[in-house]
Amino acid sequence: MPAPYGAGSLVxxxxxxxxxxxxxMSPASFFCRSIALSKLFYMLNHxxxxxxxxxxxxxxxxxxxxHDIGNLISSLRGSHGALNDxxxxxxxxxxxxxxxxxxxxxxEVNMNIRMFSQTGRSSYFGKYxxxxxxxxxxxxxxxxxxxxxxxxxxxxxxxDYIETDKLKLTHILSNLIxxxxxxxxxxxDVAINISDAGPHIKFEVTDNGIGIPLxxxxxxxxxxxxLNKDYRGxxxxxxxxxxxxxxxxxxxxxxxxxxxxxxxxxxLPI
Numbered sequence: 667m668p669a670p671y672g673a674g675s676l677v678x679x680x681x682x683x684x685x686x687x688x689x690x691m692s693p694a695s696f697f698c699r700s701i702a703l704s705k706l707f708y709m710l711n712h713x714x715x716x717x718x719x720x721x722x723x724x725x726x727x728x729x730x731x732x733h734d735i736g737n738l739i740s741s742l743r744g745s746h747g748a749l750n751d752x753x754x755x756x757x758x759x760x761x762x763x764x765x766x767x768x769x770x771x772x773x774e775v776n777m778n779i780r781m782f783s784q785t786g787r788s789s790y791f792g793k794y795x796x797x798x799x800x801x802x803x804x805x806x807x808x809x810x811x812x813x814x815x816x817x818x819x820x821x822x823x824x825x826d827y828i829e830t831d832k833l834k835l836t837h838i839l840s841n842l843i844x845x846x847x848x849x850x851x852x853x854x855d856v857a858i859n860i861s862d863a864g865p866h867i868k869f870e871v872t873d874n875g876i877g878i879p880l881x882x883x884x885x886x887x888x889x890x891x892x893l894n895k896d897y898r899g900x901x902x903x904x905x906x907x908x909x910x911x912x913x914x915x916x917x918x919x920x921x922x923x924x925x926x927x928x929x930x931x932x933x934l935p936i
Contacts, residue, residue, distance in 0.1 A: 732779045739776060743769050764809045767802045774833050789831045789913050796828050796860065796867070797821065799835055804858060807843045813852040817843065821860045828867055830934060834910040838918075841907045842871040842930050848897055849875035849928070866916070866933040877924035886920065 746769055749762045800819065808817045828835075839858070846856040850873045859870040878886060878893065885891050887908040890901040911918045916934040 732776055735772075735776050735779075739769060739772050742772075761809070764806055767806055771802075771806075771836065774836075789834065791829060791831055793827050793829050794832050795826055796823060797826075799828075799832055800839065800858065800860065803836060803839050803843065807840070807847065811847050811856075813847075813850065813854075815847050815850050815852070815854055815856060817847070817856045817858065819858045819860075822862075823860045823867055824862055825867065825936060828934065828936065830914055831910075834914055835934070838907050838910050838914075838932060839869065839871070841903045842932075845903065846871050846873035846875070846928070846930075848899075849873060849894075851875060863933055866935055869932040869934070870929055872927060872929040874927055877926060877928050878920060878922040879924060880922075883920055883922075887918075 742765075746762065746765050750766070754762060800821065804817050804819045811817060843856060843858065850856060854874050857870070857872045859868075859872070861868050861870075876894065882893055886893065886904050889905040891905075892899055892901040908918055911932055911934075914934055916932060918930065918932050920928065920930050922928040
């Protein structure tokens with residue numbers, strides 16, 4: 667009959683069987699190690715408490731930020747309404763419409779930030795008409811595009827709707843269009859092509875700008891990477907874009923020929 671388990675043994679229990687592992691540990695050593703483990707657990711619990719406190723601080727900051735930004739958006743929306751009720755030239759009215767679309771996007775961004783501070787969720791999927799997402803984006807950036815660049819939309823997709831997070835898809839396309847305009851030569855076109863791709867919808871943004879070196883294709887999706895210091899930017903746009911594509915369960919790739927053409931392709935599930 668085996669000896670009873672003592673302070674010098676560790677017991678490993680599996681099912682109804684217990685296996686004794688003799689450790690040759692004296693009671694004093696066992697006691698010291700138990701105290702050390704207790705201290706370790708205390709430190710870990712303390713770190714978790716600190717992390718929870720910092721998380722609460724972050725959530726409070728986000729909520730306060732969302733509240734203050736919301737007030738500014740409301741003021742902007744009020745000013746937009748006053749302009750909309752005024753007698754304006756056709757060109758001025760067009761600009762007011764653009765401001766209205768930007769206000770709407772800001773409201774959606776702010777709403778998602780406040781929802782995230784309350785629920786911890788960062789994605790909100792719904793069924794949206796593709797044209798209702800893409801056309802306002804093209805309209806806004808065509809209005810503010812510099813260098814006489816034309817943004818051309820070619821929607822050949824046979825599907826009218828997509829199941830997605832509208833705000834994240836808006837951010838993805840906006841970022842790609844802004845980059846395409848930034849790196850394009852004057853008096854050129856930026857093309858946005860939408861088409862079917864099996865179980866996916868394919869979004870392509872193409873420009874005829876400076877291009878990307880082949881050995882930098884992977885680097886451009888890393889945070890703070892800037893390939894050309896002659897152009898303003900933080901190096902975060904494509905990294906956030908890639909994260910949003912991942913959140914939408916899609917993929918993003920790039921094809922480029924230096925000084926000729928660059929195409930970013932986003933595939934999203936239907």
